[in-house]
Amino acid sequence: MFIKNDQVIYSFKPENKPVAEVENGSIITFQTCDCFANQIISSEQSIDSLDWNRVNPATGPVFIRGAEPGDSLKVSILKIKLANSGVMAAIPGFGVLGKRVEKASIKIIPINENVAYFNDLLLTVKPMIGVIGVAPKEGEFPCGTPGKHGGNLDTNLVCEGNEIILPVNVPGALLALGDIHARMGDGEVWVTGIETAAEVTVKVEVLKNFKVSEPVIINDDIVAFLASADTLDEAVEKATQYGVDVLTDLGLDLNEAGMLLSAVGDLQISQVVDPLKTARLVMPRWILTKYGLKIE
Amino acid sequence: MFIKNDQVIYSFKPENKPVAEVENGSIITFQTCDCFANQIISSEQSIDSLDWNRVNPATGPVFIRGAEPGDSLKVSILKIKLANSGVMAAIPGFGVLGKRVEKASIKIIPINENVAYFNDLLLTVKPMIGVIGVAPKEGEFPCGTPGKHGGNLDTNLVCEGNEIILPVNVPGALLALGDIHARMGDGEVWVTGIETAAEVTVKVEVLKNFKVSEPVIINDDIVAFLASADTLDEAVEKATQYGVDVLTDLGLDLNEAGMLLSAVGDLQISQVVDPLKTARLVMPRWILTKYGLKIE
Numbered sequence A, B: 001m002f003i004k005n006d007q008v009i010y011s012f013k014p015e016n017k018p019v020a021e022v023e024n025g026s027i028i029t030f031q032t033c034d035c036f037a038n039q040i041i042s043s044e045q046s047i048d049s050l051d052w053n054r055v056n057p058a059t060g061p062v063f064i065r066g067a068e069p070g071d072s073l074k075v076s077i078l079k080i081k082l083a084n085s086g087v088m089a090a091i092p093g094f095g096v097l098g099k100r101v102e103k104a105s106i107k108i109i110p111i112n113e114n115v116a117y118f119n120d121l122l123l124t125v126k127p128m129i130g131v132i133g134v135a136p137k138e139g140e141f142p143c144g145t146p147g148k149h150g151g152n153l154d155t156n157l158v159c160e161g162n163e164i165i166l167p168v169n170v171p172g173a174l175l176a177l178g179d180i181h182a183r184m185g186d187g188e189v190w191v192t193g194i195e196t197a198a199e200v201t202v203k204v205e206v207l208k209n210f211k212v213s214e215p216v217i218i219n220d221d222i223v224a225f226l227a228s229a230d231t232l233d234e235a236v237e238k239a240t241q242y243g244v245d246v247l248t249d250l251g252l253d254l255n256e257a258g259m260l261l262s263a264v265g266d267l268q269i270s271q272v273v274d275p276l277k278t279a280r281l282v283m284p285r286w287i288l289t290k291y292g293l294k295i296e
Helices: A232-249 A254-264 A285-290 B232-251 B254-265 B287-292
Strands: A020-022 A027-032 A057-065 A073-080 A085-088 A105-111 A115-118 A121-123 A128-133 A150-152 A164-169 A175-181 A198-207 A216-218 A222-229 A266-271 A276-284 B020-022 B025-033 B058-064 B074-083 B085-090 B105-112 B113-118 B121-125 B128-133 B150-154 B163-167 B175-181 B199-205 B214-218 B222-229 B265-271 B277-284
Touching: A027 A057, A027 A175, A027 B232, A057 A128, A057 A198, A057 B025, A057 B175, A073 A175, A085 B254, A105 B175, A105 B254, A175 A198, A198 A216, A198 A222, A222 A285, A232 A254, A232 A266, A232 B105, A232 B232, A254 A276, A254 B105, A254 B113, A266 B265, A276 A285, B025 B058, B058 B128, B058 B199, B074 B128, B074 B175, B113 B265, B113 B277, B128 B163, B175 B199, B222 B232, B222 B287, B232 B254, B232 B265, B232 B277, B254 B277, B277 B287
Parallel strands: A020 A057, B020 B058
Antiparallel strands: A027 A198, A057 A175, A073 A164, A073 A198, A085 A105, A105 A115, A115 A121, A128 A150, A128 A175, A164 A216, A216 A222, A222 A276, A266 A276, B025 B199, B058 B175, B074 B163, B074 B199, B085 B105, B105 B113, B113 B121, B128 B150, B128 B175, B163 B214, B214 B222, B222 B277, B265 B277
8 A cells, every 4th residue: 555645634633534444454655745745945945935834744644444442553664765855944933942043044965875964974864753643532633743642753763663552542543644854863952853755664553452542662672651741841750650550550569660660761852842842761671571561 | 099988978069178189090999888878778677767868978079180170070980890789769759750659668679790680670780870070169069969060960871981071160170979870760760770889990081171061971972961950841951052052162053053963962861850850962972073072
């Protein structure tokens, strides 16, 4: 299944009409636009000339048969094929130090054979998905915002080889994704990564017996609990809470769970510049497995 | 030079009398107590029975000849030799979820041959220094608090093989350290790592031509700018500011510096449970070197 990048949404909502319907277990390739809907083609362009109603498009949504509210959807990221150029921007008022940015600028970043060219710096690419999500139960979440449904998580762990698990809120889940970065620092401090169009190939699987309230990312080594909130301090508290809850659900008493997290759980920053901030608590998977965590 | 653990301070201040004086370039071994001043010897002990005036002792301080205000002090961490047991605690009101902790508990963690035994979990140790600092210019900073002078940074990067650079505020710098952890998750969410006594061997060198305003950690691969503040959001902003300032001092214009940081700078969490919170911006060292950063 190939979903073209002329089929996009700008917000996640239950009313979005699916552009395709697939079986549980399918492999899908999403052709994605960059976060500016591919509007930037030159560093001479004015940032004000962009249509700001067309930022962070997510290709889709796709209806996955068998996905029902209360299930989870596991999305295995098989391949991210980048376009041959990316773009970065500095925009007054945006980013951690947006107040210091006096005028906007745009930078075109050529990409070739896993290298991104930032002037004369050759940067190894680390492709990741910025926006990935499903429909919320109700309401409408702009693609530029992170939340329990996913959305603009801007999390470096959403990369090839990893799996992201999202809560299913409506029949079919309605998965969409976009906003690929050739490379982004944790935090995305200046509000863009190296933004690029791409083709993203994923496998989708419905999990009937594993529930998540916010996105969780896994691979063989780690389980990462994501949380988004108005402040990083709140996001960190929520992510810690999820980690503790998983351990106490597995039978540990609260103090044991907390001390274990304090020794082996890493609080990390996903991004601090989208309307909400996203943090993650990363646990070694073998420890959770040893205590009985089963995914699938 | 060997400094015994009966020579400790509980706060960093200019008035602390040095317990030893060494030449620039010396190698020093600090024998350290754990963060509870080695008061806990059994998990049956009541946390209330501890003398809370004796927490986070730092062994020292040591006067380094030639260190003058305005210089920096580079401390190369050569070796951290752990004791054969550690301790963890859960304490009502402390840690990210302190409000959920109803009663205190203490846990003894045996350590043997690079493994810490958390019940039946065998955890590989990752020794690091929690408290390391120099005298501030004025005032008094309890060893439990992080700050520009160092202190309770609780940063996993302060480990064997890495170097921490501290600002020199008074003649001789007055270096002291303690609060070793056999292992700690980033964030230290439940307020203790695996706390242990240790012997820490470092080399001290005065840097005349490299200034830092807050602690910086380096190794061959990275340069990490630390910042502590009341909230994680503020700490992250300060750390980002340091990173940008270094790049603009090296000649990059602000927007270029910001975009570069956004692509290659990782915002990370050191700890979120000491009276101030500590974040770090981690940059690839080769990029800073390419733009002309010289350390030494």
